[in-house]
Amino acid sequence: MGSDQAPSPLRGKAREDAILAAAIELIADIGYERVTMDGIAARAKASKMTIYRKWPGKTELVAEALRRHAEGDALHIADTGTLRGDLLVSVEGIARALVGERGPSLLGLLGAIRVDPALRELVRAQILGASDRTAAEICRRAAARGEEVRSASAPAVLGLAVAQVFLSIVLDGTAPDTAARHRLVDEVLLPLLAHKG
Template identity: 75%
Template sequence: MPSEQPPAAGEPSPRRGKAREDAILAAAVELIGEVGYDRISMDAIAARAKASKMTIYRKWPGKAELVAEALRRRAEGETLHIADTGTLRGDLIAAVEGIARALTGERGPSLLGLLGAVREDPALRDLVRTQIDGTSNAVATAIAHRATTRGEPLTAANPSMVLGLAVAQLVLSTLLNGTPPDTEARHRLVDEVVLPLLTFAAP
């Protein structure tokens, strides 16, 4: 389903601010939970947030962009927080826990719950993929830099690719089982897959 296009200019637009932006994103999240992505419209979001459509389109060019931003905010907050636990293993466990929360929608609609919309809407699919890739790269880069600074052995040439494997495993496991791997399984993923790949010493 393609992203909606903005209406013609000329609608009155109230002053934008952080509170209004937060209200718009919250309205989108609420409506996704109530009726699903395919059935929500920019009109419905505007009505729920008590905002004009022009206010919304000045920030987001379409529904896909707005929903993708709402999902990112719910998963990461306004800025991406990368936990610093003091050890490579601890940082990796924290990263895997964060991925699991984003997949299951602990703070809002789940990414897996939008798989149908992601498949049907090219704009939403591209945005979600870009967000996942960008977040994985940022988290992996930060974790690798901290490990190197602490003097922990790190031999992987591409830490982002290694963390991407963890994301793929979590997505597949959650999709096939209906729930994300439990704490023990997530720790095994770190200890038996991610950590060895990052620190493997070639003969």
């Protein structure tokens, strides 16, 4: 924290990335509520002045860290060659993001989201934005392959997938297994998205 800390040699984007990575690590290690700007600064070997120049507070810093983390993880949806395959990959990605396979889980942030309106709105916007972008990409690919899809329904269908996977994790204590993900796609999502002849 103070002058005992060796200054970071990182500059610009590299320093910003280190700060965001430190926030993600700390949330995963100790939970959002216990993370402080001092702790992030110490972990990133950055000054608090540097952090406050870019982010007005912990909520904004954490929201950007979560957004960057999710973008790095999730919106690389493999093109499987079919609408069904792309939906399966998307549902698997949703499950990974919610349980925090490589970072903090959304479940671990629930308490903070409930009491922090600013964080709640930022996380909400990120989830909806990611669902919309994923839905648009899946539909664009399907249409390019000649598959008929209800593109207008796609954001709601992906939102339904997020809600179902989230509920499954809350009630079962674990992400849906392969069979459950296949049932969700085959019995719910695909019938809602695929255009019937």
